[in-house]
Amino acid sequence: MTGRQTIPAVTDSADVVILGAGPAGLTLGNLLLAAGIDCVVLERADRRHVQTRARAGFLAAHTVRVLDRHGLSDGLHRRGLPHGTCEFRTDGGRFRLDYGALGLGERHTVYPQQDLVTDLLTHYLAAGGRIRFETEALTVDDAAGVRPTVTVRDPEGRPCRWRARYVAGCDGRHGAARRSLPAAARHQRDHGVSWLGLLAEAPPSLDAVGYALHARGFAGHMARTPEVTRYYLQCERGTAPDAWSEERIWDELGLRMRTADHGPLHRGRIIHRSVIDLQSDVMETLRHGSLLLAGDAASLPAPAAAKGANLAVLEAELLAEALIDDLAHGDPGALDRYSPRCLAHIWRAQEFSHWMIQLLHAPYASDGEALFHESLRRSRVESLRTSRAHQEWFAENYVGI
Numbered sequence: 184m185t186g187r188q189t190i191p192a193v194t195d196s197a198d199v200v201i202l203g204a205g206p207a208g209l210t211l212g213n214l215l216l217a218a219g220i221d222c223v224v225l226e227r228a229d230r231r232h233v234q235t236r237a238r239a240g241f242l243a244a245h246t247v248r249v250l251d252r253h254g255l256s257d258g259l260h261r262r263g264l265p266h267g268t269c270e271f272r273t274d275g276g277r278f279r280l281d282y283g284a285l286g287l288g289e290r291h292t293v294y295p296q297q298d299l300v301t302d303l304l305t306h307y308l309a310a311g312g313r314i315r316f317e318t319e320a321l322t323v324d325d326a327a328g329v330r331p332t333v334t335v336r337d338p339e340g341r342p343c344r345w346r347a348r349y350v351a352g353c354d355g356r357h358g359a360a361r362r363s364l365p366a367a368a369r370h371q372r373d374h375g376v377s378w379l380g381l382l383a384e385a386p387p388s389l390d391a392v393g394y395a396l397h398a399r400g401f402a403g404h405m406a407r408t409p410e411v412t413r414y415y416l417q418c419e420r421g422t423a424p425d426a427w428s429e430e431r432i433w434d435e436l437g438l439r440m441r442t443a444d445h446g447p448l449h450r451g452r453i454i455h456r457s458v459i460d461l462q463s464d465v466m467e468t469l470r471h472g473s474l475l476l477a478g479d480a481a482s483l484p485a486p487a488a489a490k491g492a493n494l495a496v497l498e499a500e501l502l503a504e505a506l507i508d509d510l511a512h513g514d515p516g517a518l519d520r521y522s523p524r525c526l527a528h529i530w531r532a533q534e535f536s537h538w539m540i541q542l543l544h545a546p547y548a549s550d551g552e553a554l555f556h557e558s559l560r561r562s563r564v565e566s567l568r569t570s571r572a573h574q575e576w577f578a579e580n581y582v583g584i
């Protein structure tokens with residue numbers, strides 16, 4: 184924005200302007216609304232898109248407790264499925280870990296992210312929450328100041344501005360909150376691995392999360408609903424989502440999951456596919472003046488350990504507490520404590536996610552130390568198979584947050 188006349192007028196305001204209607208933004212909106220804090224959610228997509236975007240499915244016990252505490256968990260208790268077992272398939276055979284009976288004794292609840300988002304949105308609207316769909320935030324201006332504004336494009340394509348006391352950046356990895364901050368504010372890592380992420384219209388084939396470690400690459404199996412299963416296939420970086428035919432996908436899943444030894448997969452139509460480059464990042468700090476980050480905008484964990492949506496809900500609760508302490512109780516230190524509180528959880532999740540990535544993927548042949556790394560990996564798998572102490576550690580980190 185340069186010339187003064189190009190800056191659109193401020194047309195509306197709220198104490199907290201929340202960018203993004205994902206798990207982070209909608210959890211935050213519900214908690215602020217319940218505490219009587221004036222807020223609004225600005226969402227780039229339309230309502231249908233927000234309610235049908237299939238992503239996560241494994242909710243940690245802590246996430247369920249947060250949603251329970253705030254009366255947001257009816258749907259997941261009615262339709263979610265408890266889950267506490269994973270199965271590793273390797274050259275040496277298969278073994279199972281009943282992680283729900285190990286570590287802290289916690290299980291996942293399998294509940295599709297789009298259903299959780301629908302529940303959060305329904306609850307927010309029923310409580311009188313304000314939301315603007317098809318309203319894209321373009322920039323967060325004067326985030327360092329006490330009265331920041333957000334420039335948006337409204338559903339008619341017109342630019343306008345919202346004024347806020349605080350802006351909550353819950354608009355994901357590529358949102359306006361991050362774009363308004365210097366690139367140096369981020370620590371990042373590219374794991375060099377890509378997955379073809381698939382949703383199949385087929386019932387789960389295992390009563391466990393399946394992790395297949397194979398010389399051809401990793402393959403994963405994760406239940407979503409009794410009718411839909413998520414699969415992952417490690418693929419070459421740069422693969423187009425539609426490059427593989429359905430037949431090739433099922434054949435490759437069969438090979439890597441060793442169905443000849445362990446039983447067939449239920450095949451079905453592939454209803455969604457995307458290519459995911461495994462990358463992780465963490466923002467140096469989650470507070471930049473009046474701009475506060477939560478969810479994928481704060482930290483992106485590669486999806487190998489299913490942490491992203493769980494961190495988003497945890498951070499939303501901590502951010503709500505901090506904003507309520509600041510705005511309703513006049514505690515000036517509350518927002519300063521928000522970032523260090525979250526970063527401790529974020530780095531724990533990142534470390535475990537990094538460990539999972541190294542467990543699941545063989546080194547590339549171009550890696551000059553491939554044999555060394557592959558031998559370490561085999562030893563790690565063997566330790567996980569045989570050591571109770573290692574299994575306890577795995578369980579605590581796998582389902583914990």
Ligand code: RFL
Nearest residue numbers: 203205206207227239240241320354478479490491492493
């Ligand atoms: P979201 O869900 O991306 O929501 C952000 C929202 O912001 C909107 N938006 C904007 N709105 C206004 N102005 C702008 N400029 C905007 N830019 C974007 C978007 O339209 C969107 O509605 O972020 P949030 O709330 O931080 O939630 C994060 C989670 O969605 C994400 O971490 C998880 O989906 C990650 N993840 C998983 N996490 C788990 O905890 N368990 C899992 O089992 C799990 N499986 C997964 C996953 C992510 C996956 N992908 C897509 C890589 C499986 C996959 C395939």
